[in-house]
Amino acid sequence: xxxxxxxxxxxxxxxxxxxxxxxxxxxxxxxxxxxxxxxxxxxxxxxxxxxxxxxxxxxxxxxxxxxxxxxxxxxxxxxxxxxxxxxxxxxxxxxxxxxxxxxxxxxxxxxxxxxxxxxxxxxxxxxxxxxxxxxxxxxxxxxxxxxxxxxxxxx
Numbered sequence: 001x002x003x004x005x006x007x008x009x010x011x012x013x014x015x016x017x018x019x020x021x022x023x024x025x026x027x028x029x030x031x032x033x034x035x036x037x038x039x040x041x042x043x044x045x046x047x048x049x050x051x052x053x054x055x056x057x058x059x060x061x062x063x064x065x066x067x068x069x070x071x072x073x074x075x076x077x078x079x080x081x082x083x084x085x086x087x088x089x090x091x092x093x094x095x096x097x098x099x100x101x102x103x104x105x106x107x108x109x110x111x112x113x114x115x116x117x118x119x120x121x122x123x124x125x126x127x128x129x130x131x132x133x134x135x136x137x138x139x140x141x142x143x144x145x146x147x148x149x150x151x152x153x154x155x
Contacts, residue, residue: 005107028090046084054081120145 009017035043046054058081061074068074120141126134 003111005104005111007104007108051084054084 058074058078061068061072061077065074120138123134123137123141127138
């Protein structure tokens with residue numbers, strides 16, 4: 001069994017990470033929005049391919065205010081685009097870290113689960129040989145072993 005992942009943080013490092021997360025939450029959350037799934041679905045999206053279009057359109061709106069109808073709030077559109085640029089910078093960095101955290105959690109979980117399955121098999125073998133405590137350990141682990149929902153036999 002290959003151990004590909006080892007992760008250890010000192011108490012000081014854990015405190016630093018928690019403090020950094022708290023700073024992000026304190027500074028950003030009051031300025032951020034939460035959308036419903038319906039709102040997310042209905043809104044037009046600005047992706048990587050439309051950034052240049054939006055940037056140029058905002059520039060032209062500023063350059064040619066005489067052509068802009070009253071319902072287009074050019075200063076607000078400019079502010080929104082500046083917000084997107086700032087948020088994208090933060091999001092890209094946090095997304096990378098978030099993906100690495102997720103991958104690391106998956107790998108560490110896989111290694112811990114694989115080792116646990118081996119422990120369970122060893123204890124089952126020890127229980128069949130009558131080793132003290134092994135039967136009780138197997139029974140306890142058996143209660144906790146994840147199983148899919150069983151479909152009742154129709155017979």
